[in-house]
């Protein structure tokens with residue numbers, strides 16, 4: 001549905017996004033990660049069709065967004081870092097305005113607004129001026145305007161910004177739900193969000209794609225193992241299936257398996273050696289490690 005082919009963007013004489021290739025299919029949620037200034041917002045602006053690439057092409061359903069800007073208006077929903085809200089309007093008025101702007105027929109507007117209000121849980125504030133809303137509610141209005149016209153592609157720049165933990169959880173569920181019918185690209189600094197609601201992850205650093213994959217795939221070889229007995233590094237080294245083992249506590253280890261070794265083989269070995277298996281789970285911090293490894297790969301990013 002969406003493809004970026006060799007996309008670069010120069011801003012103020014500096015290449016801030018460089019030779020980016022990305023693809024996204026309907027029904028997929030892609031999470032864009034990167035340190036501050038990595039180029040996430042610039043990439044999202046190009047995907048949303050509000051910024052032209054200096055080189056390369058962004059295509060939606062095979063059509064170049066730069067050549068057909070109308071496509072972006074009707075078929076893409078975009079939540080920028082700072083949502084452009086009309087503070088004097090109520091959410092209901094603002095969403096109706098956005099729906100018309102994006103090409104919805106007059107007769108379809110009320111139902112579309114009702115749906116967006118329900119999905120983003122804005123019912124209780126629908127008739128209050130946006131200026132009077134809390135930051136979290138304003139963020140939800142921003143999200144509602146991005147989905148009101150049922151776009152094929154939804155582009156969300158840090159959608160969890162300003163949301164409380166309850167709302168952040170609901171947002172993950174909403175994004176997951178949206179991802180079933182639409183394609184979603186989002187940027188975030190919240191790594192658990194990526195694991196929870198993204199099918200794929202791309203890590204940008206200094207404007208370049210440094211990692212692309214699924215959020216879970218790095219997690220499959222590293223496990224946290226709790227034992228009843230105190231186990232030593234040599235005990236792990238004696239197991240052929242272990243690539244490395246790091247003590248977190250005397251009875252808790254981070255164990256990385258050699259390629260191709262299944263976790264049940266580890267479980268069996270721990271039991272057979274009499275370590276006293278108490279806990280065994282895939283480490284969910286692996287995405288964080290991949291992220292930190294990318295970020296640490298070269299000198300710190302210049303001040304953005």
Ligand SMILES: Nc1ncnc2c1ncn2[C@@H]1O[C@H](COP(=O)(O)OP(=O)(O)OP(=O)(O)O)[C@@H](O)[C@H]1O
Nearest residue numbers: 011012016034035036037038039040041042043304
């Ligand atoms: N309008 C602009 N003019 C000049 N430079 C810009 C402009 N917008 C962004 N930049 C620069 O481009 C680089 C990438 O910025 P971008 O906002 O895309 O990064 P980001 O990954 O979204 O960062 P953050 O996580 O802080 O939002 C930064 O170095 C930034 O200073």
